[in-house]
Amino acid sequence: MVLLSAQRWVRSRLTDRFWRVQEVLKYARHFRGRKNRCYKLAVRSVRRAFVKATKARREKKRFLRALWITRIEAASLEHGLKYSSFISNLHKSQVELNRKMIADLAIYEPKTFKSLAALAQRRRQEGFLAALGDGKEPEGIFSRIVQHY
Numbered sequence: 144m145v146l147l148s149a150q151r152w153v154r155s156r157l158t159d160r161f162w163r164v165q166e167v168l169k170y171a172r173h174f175r176g177r178k179n180r181c182y183k184l185a186v187r188s189v190r191r192a193f194v195k196a197t198k199a200r201r202e203k204k205r206f207l208r209a210l211w212i213t214r215i216e217a218a219s220l221e222h223g224l225k226y227s228s229f230i231s232n233l234h235k236s237q238v239e240l241n242r243k244m245i246a247d248l249a250i251y252e253p254k255t256f257k258s259l260a261a262l263a264q265r266r267r268q269e270g271f272l273a274a275l276g277d278g279k280e281p282e283g284i285f286s287r288i289v290q291h292y
């Protein structure tokens with residue numbers, strides 16, 4: 144694009160500026176007061192909102208993990224196990240479920256969670272080889288157990 148004068152170059156740039164302003168104001172439409180109309184105020188508010196949204200995504204991960212741990216702890220206490228011993232004995236028994244899945248099992252599949260608690264209880268009381276017993280898992284769960292000879 145060849146522009147013959149500075150005046151025409153400025154005119155062609157005005158549309159770019161207009162659309163940049165509209166982009167910022169689009170994100171500021173739901174703000175209260177002048178922040179949704181004045182570009183100078185809207186830029187600050189939108190930038191601040193984006194920063195807070197980024198931090199909130201990180202905090203959401205922390206909050207959900209704490210929620211899953213609380214749910215697992217409550218369900219494991221019903222079966223006579225503390226959270227820390229429940230989780231550590233599940234890992235020692237090579238049950239590879241994350242906390243989100245275990246919390247969902249505690250809520251929606253209480254029988255499956257009960258069998259997981261029984262597995263952790265057996266592992267806690269007898270040790271790994273004794274938890275294998277005759278090589279069969281408790282009813283209701285499927286896991287990959289490596290047999291050590």
